[in-house]
Amino acid sequence: MTVEATAYGERRAELLVRPGMSGPDRRRSLADLTDAWIAGLFADADGAATGAALVAVGGYGRRELSPGSDLDVLLLRPRGLADRSAARLADLIWYPVWDAGVRLDHAVRTPADARRVAAEDVRALLGMLDLRHIAGDVALSEGVRSSILSDWRGLATKRLPDLQAAARERADRAGDVAFALEPDLKESRGGLRDATVLRAIAASWVADAPHAGLDEAQRTLLDVRDALHTVTGRSTDRLVLQEQDAVAHHLGLLDGDQVLLQVGSAGRTIAYASDVTWHRVEQAVITRRGRTRFLTGPRRISATSARAPLADGVVEQDGEAVLARDARPAQDGVLILRAAAAAAQNGLRLAPHAIDRLAAECPPIPEPWPAPARDALVSLLGAGSAAIAVWEALDQAGLIVRLIPDWGRVRSRPQRNAVHRFTVDRHLVEAAGRAAALTRRVDRPDLLLVGALLHDIGKGWPGDHTEAGMVVVADVAPRLGFDARDTETLVTLVRHHLLLPDTATRRDLDDPATVTMVAAAVGTSELLDLLHALTEADALATGPAAWSDWKAMLVADLVARTHAVLRGHTVAPPLRLTVAQESLLTEGQLAVSIEAAAYGLEVTVAAPDRVGLLATVAGVLTLHRLAVRGAETVSVGGSALQVWTVLPEFGTAADVAAVREDVRRAIEGRLDVTDRLRRRDEAYPQRAGHSAPPARVDLVPGASETATVVEVRAHDRPALLHRIGSALADAGVNVRSAHVSTLGSEAVDVFYVVGPNGGPLSAAEARALAERVRAALG
C-alpha cells in the first residue's frame, strides 16, 4: 500500500483533529500511517531488490508518535550492497520525507555497524532495543534486533553502570518531573526517558521494575506531550508555565495546576519504579560479580556485607542504612526519624525494605514529640542536600504525612509563579536543605531548619499563605514538642519570612524609620540572624531569579543596620545550683552520679577544679559511648560542678562505676583520654557523610565583665567537646562556666573562660585563643 506525500500530509492532518481520536490509539494510528508512507517510499525506490531493510527505532519503534515527534529511522544495508547504491536508496527515501516537512532522525548502517554503535553508545542502544521492522528484508531486521538484544543481555552487568551514570547526569541537569514547575516530560527524572530505561533493564533480564501504575503513568506523560505538541505546534517536551492552561484546556482539565498534579503524580510513580529497579540491579550485580563499580551517593559500595553501626537500631550494610537485627520498630516510633537522620548524616540511602518495615510496624510518635524525635528531625534536616533523597523516600511511603499530617496539604502542590521552580513541598525541603549550610550563622540551628521546612506550609490553605502558615505553625510546633517560646519564634519566622527582602528592595535603608520598623518587628538580634538565614535559604530554594549577589548585598545592609539598632548578644544565663549540687561542690571531692533524665541520662560530676577538667570529663564520656547533648558547668572556689546530658549512642546503659573510675584515673593522669580517643577513631572506617559547613568560633565582646566569652558553633561529632576543651586547656585558660547544647547535629557551645590571673583575657590573647580553638576544629 502506497501513500503519496501529499496524501500522507492530508491524512495525518485529518487524524490529528479526528474527534474521539486521542491517546495511545492516535499515537499508534499515526505510526501505522507513517509506516505505510515510508514503506511506499522504500518500494518506489525498489528497495526490496537491494536486499536492504528499513526499521523504526526509539519512540517510533514503540509506535508512540506524538504530533511533533521526530521519525527515528534506520536503513539497514546488507554487506554486499555498494556504498553508492546504498546512498542512492537512502536519498530516495529521506528526500521525500524532508520535503514533506517531517523531522527525520536517520542513519544508514550495516548490521555490524548497528551492533558496534549499540555497543558504544548507551543512548543509541536504548533506541535500538525498540527496533521494529517496516519494510524490506525481514530476516535482516530480525537478525540485527536479536543480535543487539543478545549483546545487551550478555554485557548488561558491565553496561548498566554507564546507563545509571547517564540517568543520574540527566536527573541532575533536568530536575524532577514530580517537583519542577516546568518539567521536561522526556528528560527530567521520572520522565519518559526513565520509562524507556526501565524497559531496557527489564529486557536485560537483570531486574524487573514494579509494574503498579507504570503503564498508566507513562500514558499520562505521553498524552500531555501530545497536547503540548498540538497547542504549541512545535516539538517541545518542556511543559512551560505559559502553555500549561492551554494544555489543560486541550485535555479537558480545569487548569494548568491540574495538569501539573497529574504529571507530578506520574513522575513520582516512574521515579519510584526507577529507584526500586536500580536498587534491584545493584543487588543483582553485587551477587553476580562480588565487586561492582556502582556509585551510590558520595561513596562506593563495598563488596563485603559487613554491618557497621550508625545509630541505635540502625546499621550500614552494602552502602545503605538498614535496620539493625535488634531494632524493634513496633515499640519504637522514633526509629523512623532516627534511621532517616542516620542515613542522611552519613550520606547513605535508607534501604527500601527498611522503609517498608518502618511503615508497617512503627507506632505513631506520641504528641508532643519527645526530645529524641525532635532532635532526629533536626538532624535529618541538618544533613542538607543529603536529606532530600531520604525525605523523598519517606514521603513516597506515606511516612511524612503520618509524622506531619499538614504536609498532605502541600504535597505535590504546584505554584503559579514565574520565580519559583519547585512544587511547594519540594521548595520547603529544598529550603531546609539550603538552611543546613547556614546553621553557623544562628544560635538556634533547630529553629532555623524547622522554620525553613514550615515557612510556606500555609500555601496548602486558601487565603494569604503567611497568615495561614502562622496558624498552622502555631499548631504544629507544639506537637513537634517545641515549647511556647520556641513556638512563638517559629510563628514569628513564618510571619516575617518576606520582611527582609521586601524591605531591603523597596524601602529607603537610609531612612531611620525603615530600620526602626524592622527592629521592632523582629525584636532581638537572635531572631534577626534566624530571619536573615531563612531569607537566604528560602530565596536559594526558590530559583535562580530569586537570589543574586545584588539582593544579598541589600539584605545584608538592612540586617547590619538593624543589628546596630538592636545591639547586644544575649548568652546563656549561669547555672542555678540545687541544694544537693551545692553540697557536692562544697565537699571539694570527686563525685560522679548518673541518673535517668527526661532525655537520655544526666551525669553529674563534682571535682577539684583545674585547667583541662572539661576536656577530660568530655573525653571519658565519649570513650563510654555517651554522646554529649548538653552540659552546664560552673566553678565555685576551688571546685567545679558539671551537669551533663548524654545519650547512650547505641541504646545500652552506661556503667556508672566504670565511668566514675575512668574519670578518677584520667584526672589523676593514669588514663590518657586523648590517646585512647585517637586510637579508637583510627579503628573506624571514615564515612564521607554530607559536607557540613565549617565550624565557627566567635568572641562575644561585652557579654561579661569578669570573663572572656567564646562561642563555638560546629557540626557535632564524637569528642567535639573534648577537642574544644583540650584547645582551651592548651592555651592555659580555665573554663569558669560552659553552656553546651546540641540541636540535631549542630552544636552551639558558649564558654566563659578566665586567664591564670582569674580575670578576662586581653584582646590579643582572646583572639589567639579563638584562633587556637578554630585550628583544633579545622
Added chain:
Amino acid sequence: MRLITAIIKPFKLDDVKSGLESFGVHGLTVSEASGYGRQKGHTEVYRGAEYTVDLVPKVRVEVLVEDADVDDVMDVIVKAAASGRIGDGKVWSTPVDTVIRVRTGERGPDAL
C-alpha cells in the same frame, strides 16, 4: 527615537514605575546593577568585622521613547527618583536608529 537609561536607588523603582505609567509609558526594562558615583563606598561593621561596601546596589531602568517625549519622560523619572540625598542616581538619553517588535515585525515608532 531615544533610549532613556536611569540608574536609581532600588526602593525608588515603584515610584518611577507608577510615574511613567501615569505619563503613558507602558513598557520598560529593569535590571539589577551596582556601582558608585560621588556616593563612593562606605564602611560597615557587622559582627565585629569591618567590611567595605565599594559597590552600592542600584536599579537600572531603560525606556524607549519618541524624540518628542524625551524631556518629559526624563523629568518624570528625576522627580520620582529623587530623595534629595547623595546616591540618588543619574538619568541620560541616547539616540536609537531602529526598533523592531519581535512578535509582529513592526518597525520604528510603531514598535514602541
